[in-house]
Amino acid sequence: MLTPYKLLTPGPLTVTDRVRQAMDFDYCTWDEDYKAVTQKIRHDLLQIAGVDPERYTSILLQGSGSYAVEACLSTFSYPGSKFLILSNGKYGERMLQMADYQHLDYETYKVGYDEVHDPQVLDCLLDNNPDISHVMMVHSETTSGILNPIADIAQVAKAHDCFFFVDAMSSFGGVPIDMTPIDALITSANKCIQGVPGFAIVIVRKDLIEASKGNSSTLSLDLFDQYQEMAKDGKWRYTSPTHVVMAFNEALKEFKERGGVEAQHARYQKNQELLQEGMEALGFTAYVPKENQGPIITTFLYPEGQTWDFQDMYHYIKERGYVIYPGKLTDVDTFRIGNIGEIYPEDIERVLDIFKAYMEENNNDKN
């Protein structure tokens, strides 16, 4: 029997019993009730985003978040289009890999994993490359936990008449986002809305999706085609992840009951602050400078001179009810702790106690 644990990982994450129970029914995909649920979800997402349903639409796509990122690259590129991809982590790098796979024309603007992009540098880059038509970046880089300043970057992109796309996978619903300069936003079911994995979400300007017919080089990732079908009556093209959709529908209800984006943001922020303070008191340091640290996940470096085996520490914590995440940096030895999902300040306090106990037990080795 598996010892139960809570996930301190940035998705999939720990969901509520209500969300889990919503999956305990086998829905029929073409049934009116089910299609109405899909339409309601699409509508609710626009409401959470704070956009005008006349100007924006939301499209659900089977698969994990990356499927929608790739679908956007394919659906919104056209002959003559050129992307500028900003990267400061693994998810930015994944976009570059996708652009390579699709043979897209693109430029890159990379900075270190603990640094944010400079709007003035972007301005020069766009001045020098007037053929760039699309700017794409990650909001919350889950690699490190850094929160990128999308508003500043978007402003420059729009001043150059570029489309601005954002991977807001791990921030949408957990961090307030002004959609005004955003042409397309990508997120997924299993991040800050607190559903289970199985589909991705694109919130996009209607005129943009309606002008994208024939662009996509792949059929199953063609967002235009998916939109055409779904906008009619909520019918998914191809098999829809019915249980995941019902779980997400319940997660949305809970999300509203809890007070929406503001409340979610306040809780995550509280979790993050408690965690960072507590870990720093134990001798760990956060990898991302405080001014750029986001509320979703934190990367920690080990205390000076310490080299605990991650696997050993991981198992110790797991046996006590929590699962942490390995680091994703190539140059420094780190681990990560997420605080989204059904995680509350009490959980953070408990995890800090477990770390403290682990350190006490393992310091004996050195004496």
Ligand SMILES: *Cc1c(COP(=O)(O)O)cnc(C)c1O
């Ligand atoms: C989770 C996540 C993704 C998508 O990853 P999948 O494994 O495909 O779900 C993309 N970008 C960011 C920033 C993420 O946090």
